[in-house]
Amino acid sequence: MMKNIKYIAILLTVPLLLFGFSNCGGAKADGLKTSFEQNPPFKISDAYYQNWVAGVKEGGSGTNVHIIFSEIQPDVVIQNIYFRNHILEAKGNINEPKQFVGYLKKESQRDVIMDADPMKEVQNTPSKAFPFQLENNQAVLEYWFEGKKHYFKISNLSEKEMIPYPQANPNQHE
Structure with missing residues (x-):
């Protein structure tokens, strides 16, 4: 029974972690939209x-x-x-x-x-x-x-x- 609970916990945790990391990259890409040069050469x-x-x-x-x-x-x-x-x-x-x-x-x-x-x-x-x-x-x-x-x-x-x-x-x- 404990083995099944650990297995279920891992199955639920891994997708959440992957989803969390994927959002980090998205936030970085969104920052690109507003980073315009103010004093171009x-x-x-x-x-x-x-x-x-x-x-x-x-x-x-x-x-x-x-x-x-x-x-x-x-x-x-x-x-x-x-x-x-x-x-x-x-x-x-x-x-x-x-x-x-x-x-x-x-x-x-x-x-x-x-x-x-x-x-x-x-x-x-x-x-x-x-x-x-x-x-x-x-x-x-x-x-x-x-x-x-x-x-x-x-x-x-x-x-x-x-x-x-x-x-x-x-x-x-x-």
Whole structure:
């Protein structure tokens, strides 16, 4: 009888301990959400987003997020732009070293597989958790400086006029 009580006690204690340790890691990840740099090694002169739409049906649409620096330390590496629940790779331009753009292309609604057979539903790709709660006109800049990853929140991105791309290239000859 005592042997059974010990066995039951162990069975109840182990899951509780595992659950307790798993919450410790979650609390640490939540701390990441609010640890924004207050004095980054750069100054932003302009930050805006601009919607665009292709002139052809299959061309799609999207939003480009532009960040222009007036000053930036040479050893800062701009990594990603977090915007509207998406993580965009920040792409630089060799001709404009103080300008970075994140490209967000709106994808057509993908088909979600719903089936009684769970093996068919495995093909659905789960969405990743977005680490920040942002307003529509806010973004977070992820960058590396002095060997560490940092985050800087950009508030009040302005919206530039939408770019409607033409249906076909007017300079194209048939």
